[in-house]
Amino acid sequence: MTVVADQDFDPQPVIEGRQSALRDIGAAFKGINDEFKKSPPSLPLIRQYARQIDDLSKQQHRWFPAGTGPESDVQTAAKSEIWQQPAQFEAGQVAFGEEVAKLVQAASGNDPAAIKSQAQALGKTCKACHDKFREKDD
Numbered sequence: 001m002t003v004v005a006d007q008d009f010d011p012q013p014v015i016e017g018r019q020s021a022l023r024d025i026g027a028a029f030k031g032i033n034d035e036f037k038k039s040p041p042s043l044p045l046i047r048q049y050a051r052q053i054d055d056l057s058k059q060q061h062r063w064f065p066a067g068t069g070p071e072s073d074v075q076t077a078a079k080s081e082i083w084q085q086p087a088q089f090e091a092g093q094v095a096f097g098e099e100v101a102k103l104v105q106a107a108s109g110n111d112p113a114a115i116k117s118q119a120q121a122l123g124k125t126c127k128a129c130h131d132k133f134r135e136k137d138d
Contacts, residue, residue, distance in 0.1 A: 011072040018063040019076070021056050028052040032119050041112055050107040057100045060093050077135040092129035099125045
């Protein structure tokens with residue numbers, strides 16, 4: 001068995017993949033919010049966006065391996081606190097996954113108010129994690 005030395009690890013594709021997935025989550029979340037600006041919102045489209053977020057959320061635990069933070073010299077908004085406080089970061093990921101599951105459940109129904117309420121709850125979960133573990137946008 002061959003063991004790859006840490007110095008051979010290239011963080012750039014991991015970081016770029018993570019950033020792409022997070023942008024996709026953001027775009028789907030924006031799509032949901034944009035639908036609620038319409039009257040009536042498209043529930044099938046909201047369901048599709050919710051499933052996209054759910055699918056991506058199930059991959060999130062692989063997006064932050066050691067060596068893919070600010071020390072990597074690759075541009076990232078991820079703060080070093082992610083790796084310094086792994087239990088707190090993982091708790092945020094778990095909370096995100098739970099809120100996404102609730103959104104998918106709400107979206108499977110036909111109550112736009114319930115879906116919107118759960119989308120707002122999900123947004124608060126995102127914000128809480130971003131406030132602690134993500135650099136502010138310029």
